[in-house]
Amino acid sequence: MLNPGWYEGREQALVKHTFLDTYMPAQIPKIVRWAGEFTYVDLFSGPWQSKSGDYSDTSFGIALRRMTEAKATQAKLGRKVRMVAHLVEKDTHNFAALTEAVKRFPEVETFCYSGVAEQHAATIASLIPKEAFRFVVIDPKGVPDVRTFKCLIQPDKTEVLLNFMFQFANRFASSQDRMPPLEGWLGGLSDEEGGWRRDFLMLKGAEREAAITDRARQALRKMGNYAYAPALTVDETAAERPLYKLIFLSRHPIGLLVFRDAHVKALETQATYKSVRRQEARRQQSGMDDLFADPTAINPGERSALEISDGLNAGREKVLELLAQKPEGLQWKTVWPAVLDACVVTYNQIGDCVRELREAAQIEVPDWTSSAIKRPKDDYWILPGR
Numbered sequence: 001m002l003n004p005g006w007y008e009g010r011e012q013a014l015v016k017h018t019f020l021d022t023y024m025p026a027q028i029p030k031i032v033r034w035a036g037e038f039t040y041v042d043l044f045s046g047p048w049q050s051k052s053g054d055y056s057d058t059s060f061g062i063a064l065r066r067m068t069e070a071k072a073t074q075a076k077l078g079r080k081v082r083m084v085a086h087l088v089e090k091d092t093h094n095f096a097a098l099t100e101a102v103k104r105f106p107e108v109e110t111f112c113y114s115g116v117a118e119q120h121a122a123t124i125a126s127l128i129p130k131e132a133f134r135f136v137v138i139d140p141k142g143v144p145d146v147r148t149f150k151c152l153i154q155p156d157k158t159e160v161l162l163n164f165m166f167q168f169a170n171r172f173a174s175s176q177d178r179m180p181p182l183e184g185w186l187g188g189l190s191d192e193e194g195g196w197r198r199d200f201l202m203l204k205g206a207e208r209e210a211a212i213t214d215r216a217r218q219a220l221r222k223m224g225n226y227a228y229a230p231a232l233t234v235d236e237t238a239a240e241r242p243l244y245k246l247i248f249l250s251r252h253p254i255g256l257l258v259f260r261d262a263h264v265k266a267l268e269t270q271a272t273y274k275s276v277r278r279q280e281a282r283r284q285q286s287g288m289d290d291l292f293a294d295p296t297a298i299n300p301g302e303r304s305a306l307e308i309s310d311g312l313n314a315g316r317e318k319v320l321e322l323l324a325q326k327p328e329g330l331q332w333k334t335v336w337p338a339v340l341d342a343c344v345v346t347y348n349q350i351g352d353c354v355r356e357l358r359e360a361a362q363i364e365v366p367d368w369t370s371s372a373i374k375r376p377k378d379d380y381w382i383l384p385g386r
């Protein structure tokens with residue numbers, strides 16, 4: 001359980017770590033059903049500004065703890081799985097702390113690399129067995145040339161989480177500056193060099209945010225021929241503005257399912273801490289306590305709270321739109337991945353939504369005969385309402 005107290009003044013890391021701490025325990029058991037080895041790669045591992053005392057507030061600390069727990073659970077089920085981690089850190093002081101910290105996790109075979117990620121990526125890629133599943137985390141402070149990490153992004157059986165420094169890219173798009181590492185991979189989709197920057201200049205606000213993010217998502221998706229490249233928006237602590245985007249790459253609908261669960265949980269965490277801050281700022285401004293205010297209540301107008309509510313509405317619309325295009329109906333296993341790909345909604349939320357649509361006779365699900373079943377099954381056919 002992450003303690004928000006560890007993250008005062010760097011709440012963005014709480015949002016990012018909530019994602020990791022939800023994704024890891026949900027995804028590992030699904031992976032080790034077919035893979036004998038789960039490999040975690042953290043190219044910019046830190047520790048970075050850790051306050052917990054035991055590294056529970058660092059990406060590698062969360063990952064190694066969750067891998068240790070999962071290995072123990074699998075052992076109880078009679079399954080032997082190999083947990084391996086490759087961690088890279090440039091700063092010598094951080095690296096010394098890292099090599100000490102990983103001793104807390106003897107059940108994970110951990111390899112630490114001192115120096116820059118760009119230098120070690122190819123070696124790490126060559127050391128991971130073909131049959132292993134890899135989760136690759138790329139969380140730099142700045143904007144490296146992501147193409148350097150293609151050797152880790154491209155292989156099969158891989159999922160990636162990349163911190164795309166949106167604010168850098170947004171500022172850069174409005175300037176005349178050159179930034180070869182960013183231009184290199186973001187420019188990869190353009191016929192005419194620099195043309196995309198001109199396109200962004202015409203856009204403002206949410207439209208511009210979506211266009212820049214889409215460009216990064218598509219460039220990454222193409223780099224490894226991924227089916228899915230959704231993104232989690234992490235906002236500035238003190239403003240309603242995006243700071244960075246955590247772009248996730250997966251080739252499997254289940255990866256997308258696990259991503260959306262962790263995504264919505266991270267957005268709830270963001271909405272909660274932002275709402276609490278706002279309430280506190282109001283209290284300080286007015287000099288009065290609101291005795292009836294719930295100190296943990298989420299402000300529904302907060303950006304992440306809106307993303308969650310809008311995502312559910314968009315998901316419902318998407319189901320109806322897909323069915324309108326296919327009057328003969330679609331199997332649920334075709335519908336839900338398309339909806340989760342397009343909208344910020346979880347598998348359970350959209351399953352509940354389909355139940356409500358069916359109860360309202362907006363759709364028909366002839367295979368759904370038992371009221372004990374709460375959500376549609378993958379092989380059910382979903383038909384538009386008559």
Ligand SMILES: C[S@@+](CC[C@H](N)C(=O)[O-])C[C@H]1O[C@@H](n2cnc3c(N)ncnc32)[C@H](O)[C@@H]1O
Binds near residue numbers: 047059060089140
């Ligand atoms: C944003 S922090 C990582 C935070 C960590 N992922 C977490 O969530 O706890 C970035 C780290 O990468 C290190 N770093 C910076 N440039 C690097 C490079 N080229 N290769 C490897 N590490 C680098 C920094 O010293 C810092 O510790």
